[in-house]
Amino acid sequence: MKSILTILSAALLFLFTSGAVIDLTDETFEHQTQASTGQTTGKWLVKFYAPWCGHCKTLAPIYEELDQRLLESETANGILLAKVDVTKNSAIAKRFNINSYPTLKYFADRKCYPYKGKRDLDSMYEFVTEGYKSAITEEIPGVPSVFEEKMKQFRFKFQQLTNDHKDLKFLLEDFDHILEVRKNAAAVLVVLGAVIGFMLGMIVSLLMGLGKVKNESKKKKD
Numbered sequence: 220m221k222s223i224l225t226i227l228s229a230a231l232l233f234l235f236t237s238g239a240v241i242d243l244t245d246e247t248f249e250h251q252t253q254a255s256t257g258q259t260t261g262k263w264l265v266k267f268y269a270p271w272c273g274h275c276k277t278l279a280p281i282y283e284e285l286d287q288r289l290l291e292s293e294t295a296n297g298i299l300l301a302k303v304d305v306t307k308n309s310a311i312a313k314r315f316n317i318n319s320y321p322t323l324k325y326f327a328d329r330k331c332y333p334y335k336g337k338r339d340l341d342s343m344y345e346f347v348t349e350g351y352k353s354a355i356t357e358e359i360p361g362v363p364s365v366f367e368e369k370m371k372q373f374r375f376k377f378q379q380l381t382n383d384h385k386d387l388k389f390l391l392e393d394f395d396h397i398l399e400v401r402k403n404a405a406a407v408l409v410v411l412g413a414v415i416g417f418m419l420g421m422i423v424s425l426l427m428g429l430g431k432v433k434n435e436s437k438k439k440k441d
Contacts, residue, residue, distance in 0.1 A: 240266075240286050241301040245310040248303065254326050255359045261297040262327040264334075264347050269306050272320040278338050285343050295348055314360050330356045 243251060243265065252263045266282060268275035286300040305312040305320070315324065323334035325347055332351045336342045346354070 240282060241299060243301045243303050243308075243311070245308045248308075248311050249362050252301070252326055254331070255361050258326055258329050261299050262325070262347070263299050263301055264323065264325045264343075266300075266302040267305050267312060267315070267317045267320065267322040267324070268302060269320045270304065271306075274338075275321045278321050281338065281340055281343075284340050285347075288340065288344055289347070292348075298347055310363075314363065316360075325351050326359070327351060331359045333357055 241251070248254070249256065251260060252258070252265070253260050254263070264285075266275075266278070268278075282300065282302070289295045289298050289300065303311055305317055315322075321338075323338075323343075325332040325334055327347075332346075332354045334343070334346055334354075336346055336350075
């Protein structure tokens with residue numbers, strides 16, 4: 220009985236003391252880190268990586284060690300380690316303009332600190348506990364609105380159209396100009412487009428209904 224209790228105690232101790240780097244996605248990133256909305260969930264060191272990247276594979280065990288050291292440290296409370304697979308989460312990669320792997324960003328004290336130091340255990344530990352305070356900061360991009368996401372999707376489809384028809388490329392340039400300079404006008408265009416689409420749908424439905432009525436009337440006469 221004592222041996223069973225000993226094993227259970229050891230298992231529980233392992234569960235509560237072993238670190239676990241958190242996987243973040245497009246859907247969970249902002250909710251968990253609150254990167255641009257207060258950062259009340261703690262300080263977050265986030266690794267943006269690609270599974271095929273050699274440097275990312277080299278960093279992986281060191282990153283796990285860092286997580287364990289922070290967990291065991293009495294002076295590193297509230298520091299969390301996370302990772303984002305950019306091959307599966309393109310939206311968050313675009314939001315933070317991730318172009319090289321691995322990229323490390325530290326979200327602390329309502330700011331973002333890009334990590335440019337050595338990728339060894341001691342250097343990264345020193346950075347997240349004290350070193351970041353004297354490091355440069357960068358602006359935290361806001362969470363894209365629903366309108367912005369729809370505009371990006373629309374632009375992508377529009378770009379495909381202009382790629383097939385080079386003579387229409389000027390339309391894409393005009394569209395980009397509207398988005399950059401006249402966002403309110405773009406919103407109006409979207410609303411008008413939705414209203415016109417709805418009205419056309421109603422007209423088509425009405426015409427189809429009238430056609431059915433005429434056909435039924437002819438059948439009855441016959």
